[in-house]
Amino acid sequence: MRTRVRAAALALLPALVALLVSLVVLAVVLALIGVDPVTALSAIFDFGRTPRAQSNQTRAWISQTVPLFLAGLAVSVAFRMNLFNIGVEGQYRMAALVAAAAGAAVTLPAPLHVTFILAVAMLTGAAYAAVPAVLKVTRGINEVITTIMLNSIAVALAAYLLREYFRDPDLPANTNPSTSKIPESGRVPGLDGLLELFGMQSPSRPVNGFLLIALAVGIVVAVVLRSSRFGFALRVSGLNLNAARAGGIPANRMIIQAMLLSGALAGLIGMPQVLGEHYSYRTEFTAGFGFSGIAVALLGRNNPAGIAAAALLFGFLDRAAPSLQRAEIPPSVVTIAQGVIVLAVVVVDQIGRTRLRKAEESRAAGPSAPAALAEVSGAASTGPPGRTGNAETAGTAGNTGTTGNIGTAGNTGTAGNTGTAEKEATA
Numbered sequence: 001m002r003t004r005v006r007a008a009a010l011a012l013l014p015a016l017v018a019l020l021v022s023l024v025v026l027a028v029v030l031a032l033i034g035v036d037p038v039t040a041l042s043a044i045f046d047f048g049r050t051p052r053a054q055s056n057q058t059r060a061w062i063s064q065t066v067p068l069f070l071a072g073l074a075v076s077v078a079f080r081m082n083l084f085n086i087g088v089e090g091q092y093r094m095a096a097l098v099a100a101a102a103g104a105a106v107t108l109p110a111p112l113h114v115t116f117i118l119a120v121a122m123l124t125g126a127a128y129a130a131v132p133a134v135l136k137v138t139r140g141i142n143e144v145i146t147t148i149m150l151n152s153i154a155v156a157l158a159a160y161l162l163r164e165y166f167r168d169p170d171l172p173a174n175t176n177p178s179t180s181k182i183p184e185s186g187r188v189p190g191l192d193g194l195l196e197l198f199g200m201q202s203p204s205r206p207v208n209g210f211l212l213i214a215l216a217v218g219i220v221v222a223v224v225l226r227s228s229r230f231g232f233a234l235r236v237s238g239l240n241l242n243a244a245r246a247g248g249i250p251a252n253r254m255i256i257q258a259m260l261l262s263g264a265l266a267g268l269i270g271m272p273q274v275l276g277e278h279y280s281y282r283t284e285f286t287a288g289f290g291f292s293g294i295a296v297a298l299l300g301r302n303n304p305a306g307i308a309a310a311a312l313l314f315g316f317l318d319r320a321a322p323s324l325q326r327a328e329i330p331p332s333v334v335t336i337a338q339g340v341i342v343l344a345v346v347v348v349d350q351i352g353r354t355r356l357r358k359a360e361e362s363r364a365a366g367p368s369a370p371a372a373l374a375e376v377s378g379a380a381s382t383g384p385p386g387r388t389g390n391a392e393t394a395g396t397a398g399n400t401g402t403t404g405n406i407g408t409a410g411n412t413g414t415a416g417n418t419g420t421a422e423k424e425a426t427a
Helices: 002-032 037-044 051-080 088-105 110-139 143-164 210-227 229-239 241-246 251-266 271-276 289-299 304-318 321-326 332-365 368-381 390-397 401-412 415-426
Strands: none
Touching: 002 037, 002 332, 037 321, 037 332, 051 088, 051 210, 051 229, 051 251, 051 271, 051 289, 051 304, 088 110, 088 143, 088 251, 088 271, 088 289, 110 143, 110 251, 110 271, 210 229, 210 271, 210 304, 229 241, 229 251, 241 251, 289 304, 289 332, 304 332, 321 332
């Protein structure tokens, strides 16, 4: 038990130190661009002066965190396979449009209706991610290039489909197009009373109920990646694709499966808005979660728990935009803060983990470390280790019967004794 606690503390320590360092670096950067760091940081941590304002700010924080968490999960699955799915942005945009249109076109009982919409979203995201996966497997085209191009295509294609095929016919001609409203049976109810459980006042609108679905998705992904055969094959393939192929794991199939799963998770990113906020797809649909998900996945080290923490951090910064505006500070400070934090945390966290690992290895070596070092030094002074087998020849030449056995030292790693054997044989 103490070992596990120690391991957990050592794992968290670099991240905490990195976060503190990132705040210092952020303050310096803000000062360099002419923004008062104290005022900016105060605005970022400002949740309002009234209980209702504080609860509304908390609700906004949760609303920003949920899609960021899903985006981080989608990116991390591809990262584990050493695939850079930069196309999450286009995949969730297409999925949100098709799922909103399909959800508005059917009428089903409440649980089935929501399940149907989620299934359509995941299938659409997976289908859009299948294009770069197939091109990589069949033609060897880098997925970064294809997914970036598909992002641009998705923006134009979604606008075209919305205007020509999925537009709500009841909307006036001079208004921004959107899909028809999803019926009540296809909406995810809000979480009334959630903030009251923590002693806060009820917000103006209930917390988005998709929070529970996102938590369930995160748990399932964590279990699949850690405990399933697919998760094991994914990890092995990501570490060394050639070794995995030699071990009988079909590399091409794993690439396609990883991209399909990544695209399916990406299809859920827009669902909090579609099912819990607007109940339709609009031209002003929130974009950018796909690219933010890359930073969230990197910051969370591709671990679902770490991704959740990183999503909370990014969501916390995103919801601070109104507070910065009230303090007459450019909202772009949020983007600057996110970039600085990611850079500082990744660098400092990696340095800290490397030093802790070396310290643990030295502690595990114990008192035998100096002896091992001396032994290695002895081997280095006797010449190339690859020629230790010559000790057997030296033993034969010197007619010392037992010295011939020294040739076995090449198998035991005690090449440091070979020099002595050769001297005795010569004598």
